[in-house]
Amino acid sequence: xxxxxxxxxxxxAAGPPPEVxxxxxxxxxxxxxxxxRPVRPLPPTWLLRMVVAIVCAGAxxxxxxxxxxxxxxxxxxxxxxxxxxxxxxxxxxxxxxCVSEMVxxxxxxxxxxxxxxxxxxxxIAIFALLFRGYHVEQFVAQGLPCLRAGLALAAPVAxxxxxxxxxxxxxxxxxxxxxxxxxxxxxxxxMLELHCPNFEAAHVxxxxxxxxxxxxxxxxxxxxxxx
Amino acid sequence: MSxxxxxxxxxxxxxxxxxxPQLYRFFLSQFVxxxxxxxxxxxxxxxxxxxxxxxxxxxxxxxxxxxxxxxxRVDHYRxxxxxxxxxxxxxxxxxPVQPAAADPPGHSDLETLLATLPESQREVVALLKVSGxxxxxxxxxxxxxxxxxxxxxxxxxxxxxxxxxxxxxPASRKGAAS
Numbered sequence: 001x002x003x004x005x006x007x008x009x010x011x012x013a014a015g016p017p018p019e020v021x022x023x024x025x026x027x028x029x030x031x032x033x034x035x036x037r038p039v040r041p042l043p044p045t046w047l048l049r050m051v052v053a054i055v056c057a058g059a060x061x062x063x064x065x066x067x068x069x070x071x072x073x074x075x076x077x078x079x080x081x082x083x084x085x086x087x088x089x090x091x092x093x094x095x096x097x098c099v100s101e102m103v104x105x106x107x108x109x110x111x112x113x114x115x116x117x118x119x120x121x122x123x124i125a126i127f128a129l130l131f132r133g134y135h136v137e138q139f140v141a142q143g144l145p146c147l148r149a150g151l152a153l154a155a156p157v158a159x160x161x162x163x164x165x166x167x168x169x170x171x172x173x174x175x176x177x178x179x180x181x182x183x184x185x186x187x188x189x190x191m192l193e194l195h196c197p198n199f200e201a202a203h204v205x206x207x208x209x210x211x212x213x214x215x216x217x218x219x220x221x222x223x224x225x226x227x
Numbered sequence: 228m229s230x231x232x233x234x235x236x237x238x239x240x241x242x243x244x245x246x247x248p249q250l251y252r253f254f255l256s257q258f259v260x261x262x263x264x265x266x267x268x269x270x271x272x273x274x275x276x277x278x279x280x281x282x283x284x285x286x287x288x289x290x291x292x293x294x295x296x297x298x299x300r301v302d303h304y305r306x307x308x309x310x311x312x313x314x315x316x317x318x319x320x321x322x323p324v325q326p327a328a329a330d331p332p333g334h335s336d337l338e339t340l341l342a343t344l345p346e347s348q349r350e351v352v353a354l355l356k357v358s359g360x361x362x363x364x365x366x367x368x369x370x371x372x373x374x375x376x377x378x379x380x381x382x383x384x385x386x387x388x389x390x391x392x393x394x395x396x397p398a399s400r401k402g403a404a405s
Contacts (some may be wrong), residue, residue, distance in 0.1 A: 001392030003384055009391060010356045013337040017248035018255060024265055025247055028272045029240045038234035039280040103281055105291035105367045169278040171298035172370055
């Protein structure tokens with residue numbers, strides 16, 4: 001059986017659109033008409049995306065400078081270019097994801113779940129290429145402060161991004177929570193790359209990459225608790 | 228839609244009258260009873276009204292409406308699931324349950340066909356073939372990519388082909404994704 005024949009079967013099975021009770025239509029138009037006021041549409045999505053990305057990158061830069069940019073100073077130019085170019089791409093994708101989740105009917109480049117997986121895998125791959133050293137002495141003692149600092153920055157960034165997009169409507173709240181969490185986590189991650197001078201591969205792969213991962217999960221948790 | 232955002236009551240009335248049958252059919256194709264479809268339609272319009280500022284003039288309008296309608300349906304389904312797990316089954320009903328009002332002709336046929344499909348495939352087929360949206364519009368309405376929509380439509384058509392015509396050789400695959 002050809003696809004066109006299945007199309008015909010489906011069309012015949014569906015028939016004409018069903019009639020909706022006129023009383024129901026009147027009730028709906030009455031409710032809508034009762035409080036119909038002009039509204040200001042959301043700003044263009046490119047503008048929202050840009051504002052959210054600037055909030056995220058700006059917060060990372062300010063926090064990095066405030067804490068000291070020892071990490072950036074210790075990096076070679078090629079290392080810094082590779083790492084921050086990749087980070088810029090993922091921050092842009094995360095900003096796009098946040099805006100798509102808050103504007104119904106938007107085009108989605110990547111779902112937040114895939115974005116999280118892609119960001120973590122890409123960052124681990126870049127760290128594996130750029131850095132060496134898998135020593136585990138002081139692994140937890142040196143890692144926990146980085147994780148704490150990254151997550152401490154992620155929380156206000158998530159709040160600021162939500163304030164920018166608060167007029168939107170999240171049709172899938174879990175996906176929106178995850179997207180906001182990842183974006184905020186990437187801000188914390190970027191701050192750590194500017195600040196942290198520990199280039200042990202094991203340290204950056206685990207503790208730095210854990211920031212967007214845990215922040216994304218925290219975003220999900222916040223949404224689930226509010227249900 | 229722009230005139231509705233500007234507060235034109237005529238535009239609001241025209242939108243409700245024109246789009247309600249399509250949204251209603253979408254709910255019915257997702258195995259919602261007529262009584263529940265009435266509730267969902269009303270709730271969808273209330274949500275559309277509250278969120279009308281989120282529509283961007285110049286963007287496709289149908290994906291925006293269906294994204295909200297789909298969200299209402301999923302919410303309704305989750306609430307019903309939660310209620311079902313909390314409530315204990317009644318041993319004996321005090322009054323006999325009234326039979327549901329007869330469905331319109333055609334609805335039960337479509338329901339029988341779509342019943343063989345998993346929920347996500349059923350939704351894509353309903354939006355593509357019953358609501359008449361394009362792949363891009365369905366991708367926007369379901370918050371997924373065009374590739375994912377194509378894949379779901381293809382799998383759904385494979386199942387429907389088996390159901391409707393046995394294992395005839397698929398001469399053309401173009402229709403499922405167009």
